[in-house]
Amino acid sequence: MxxxxxxxxxxxxxxxxxxxxxxxxxxxxxxxxxxxxxxxxxxxxxxxxxxxxxxxxxxxxxxxxxxxxxxxxxxxxxxxxxxxxxxxxxxxxxxxxxxxxxxHPADGKDGLTLRVGLTDCAATLAATRRVIATLTTLHPRLEIDFQVLDLVEQATALSVGKVDAAFAYLPVPDGLSVEPLTTEARVVCLSATDPLARRATLRLADLADRPMISLAQEVSPVERRFWAVDPRPDGTRVRYTDHHVTRVESLLSAVSFDGAIAFLPAVAAELFPRPDIVYRTVADLEPCGFGVVWPERAGEDCPGITALADVCRRLRDQGGLPPGTMRRPDEELPPAAGR
Structure with a gap:
């Protein structure tokens, strides 16, 4: 009343x-x-x-x-x-x-909407855009709902059902199906004032005394260990900072101010150039993979995931998925900070 x-x-x-x-x-x-x-x-x-x-x-x-x-x-x-x-x-x-x-209430489209998660970095990659372009061409009735995620959301959005599938760097924890797309090198991110920044190429042993920026605890242990290379090849365990990073921008700021380091996909040098940090090659650092992931059981009941997985396999088998961003091969890569 x-x-x-x-x-x-x-x-x-x-x-x-x-x-x-x-x-x-x-x-x-x-x-x-x-x-x-x-x-x-x-x-x-x-x-x-x-x-x-x-x-x-x-x-x-x-x-x-x-x-x-x-x-x-x-x-x-x-x-x-x-x-x-x-x-x-x-x-x-x-x-x-x-x-x-x-x-975003249920719209009754009976599986014709595919919710896809991706980070700011993944959105710029040539593989991501090639897959999406092919998917929308082959399946014009499939509506794609993009959701930009931070590092923690990327780790949890699939498990809580916020997205159906995600473009993500590998490895990922158990329980997820994976269609690998590309492989690229990893680099180390250093403060521009770090003495090691003067060297063009480093080795993991050179970085042994540098602490790693700590990712948020919600990021799975398998991902945290891979991106920190923990333990190192000689068995040494890694020291971490007290940060709980969920965004790449926060990670870079922490590197700049706190004298720690982080390992990132090589494309980060192109996507995140800053005057206060540098990116350097690490000769013995294992590369990383990039692909599409989704919960194992979800793929059986979601036509959109089936279509997405088929497109990933088709493009990968055709060799049409180069690593890196949408930059054309004839474009010169802008120099990273401190280079």
């Missing part, structure tokens, strides 16, 4: 006031956990540093715990803050899923 407009000056009853953390505060926590730097985290969130600090203080007050240890020179997660991160990501992920479900 409509009781008319709310009178001016009316206030909500005290029982409606809640100390539950807000989703935007939890999202700020995740961003700061990645960057471990208030300035960079605030810039990513389009906030001022004081506004971000206030959000974190409010969140800590509502939870009744200290999430970050702050000094004039360093920001780091407390042990409890680090332990809470997976739960925080679950809450933020559930909120994102709710928003997506509300905006």
């Amino acid at each position: 409509d009781h008319g407009p709310v009178p001016l000056g009316w206030e909500a009853p005290a029982m409606l006031v809640t100390d539950d953390p807000a989703v935007h505060q939890l999202r700020s926590l995740l961003t700061l956990a990645e960057e471990l730097h208030f300035g960079r985290a605030a810039a990513r969130l389009y906030l001022t540093q004081p506004a971000l600090s206030q959000q974190i203080r409010t969140l800590e007050r509502r939870l009744g715990v200290q999430l970050f240890a702050r000094t004039s020179r360093k920001v780091e997660l407390t042990p409890l803050g680090q332990a809470l991160l997976p739960l925080v990501r679950n809450v933020v992920g559930a909120a994102d899923e709710l928003r997506y479900a509300a905006r």
Whole structure:
């Protein structure tokens, strides 16, 4: 029943006031956990540093715990803050899923829509675009819904049913079917001020004392170990930073400021040139693969996945999937920073 407009000056009853953390505060926590730097985290969130600090203080007050240890020179997660991160990501992920479900209700097209996940990097690759172009040509009634994912979302979107298939760098954890597309070299990303940046080619032994930027815990162990080369060929285990990175841009900033390193596909030198970092060849670094992945059982019931897998196999067998971006072979590659 409509009781008319709310009178001016009316206030909500005290029982409606809640100390539950807000989703935007939890999202700020995740961003700061990645960057471990208030300035960079605030810039990513389009906030001022004081506004971000206030959000974190409010969140800590509502939870009744200290999430970050702050000094004039360093920001780091407390042990409890680090332990809470997976739960925080679950809450933020559930909120994102709710928003997506509300905006994309079931449309009754009976399998004619294929939801495809990809990262910003994968979207630029020639293999991705060749596959999609061929798929839409051969199956014009198949509607493709693209969803851009970060590193954590890429690791979880398939398992929670947010996407049907994804373009991803390999390897991937068990439980996923894979159609490999291309192989490319990996490179090391270094701060431009690192003494090793002066050398054109390195070996893994040269990098033994450099810590690796830590990816978010939701990224599978098989992927974390592969991208860190952990353990190294001589059996040495790798040291990691305290970051919990979910985006390539955050990883690069961490490399620049913290003196750590990261291994990336060679195409990163073309996609992410920056004056504060360099990319260098590592002579004994194993290459990486790139392909399309989907949950093993899903392929049996989804015509779109079947069509996508068939196109991948056809193009791969024809040799029509070069590594790298859409840059034409006669275009000169712009020099990477510090080259």
